[in-house]
């Protein structure tokens with residue numbers, strides 16, 4: 001049985017797969033999850049909605065729906081891949097441009113003097 005869950009009801013769409021105007025792939029990908037939003041997003045006609053009675057097999061037992069699990073970011077320190085202490089990186093970020101600038105000014109000064 002290929003069933004989709006919508007509006008707190010279960011529908012068996014096994015026999016409808018080949019006849020569904022939207023194709024069988026959308027029904028198959030909606031199987032085993034709440035397809036209410038997918039169904040609503042398509043903007044199914046009232047004819048489509050009345051057809052659903054044909055495929056109704058039962059109500060969803062609300063007690064079996066898992067409560068929504070909120071994502072919690074793992075509580076771990078920032079991973080420093082190259083193991084270089086952060087303060088050295090900060091000093092280098094400041095020093096490297098200064099050194100480049102110094103070398104550039106030095107070259108300019110030296111070539112001008114010649």
Ligand code: HEM
Nearest residue numbers: 011021022026027030035038039042044045048051052055
């Ligand atoms: C028992 C459940 C369903 C029935 C009876 C049904 C029926 C229909 C019907 C009659 C149409 C033709 C257009 C219309 O009259 O609205 C249609 C189109 C469509 N349906 Fe369903 N449908 C069902 C479930 C679903 C689900 C769960 C999805 C998505 C996961 C879906 C996706 C689509 C798509 C993408 C179209 C094509 C829309 C278009 O080309 O404009 N349907 N369906």
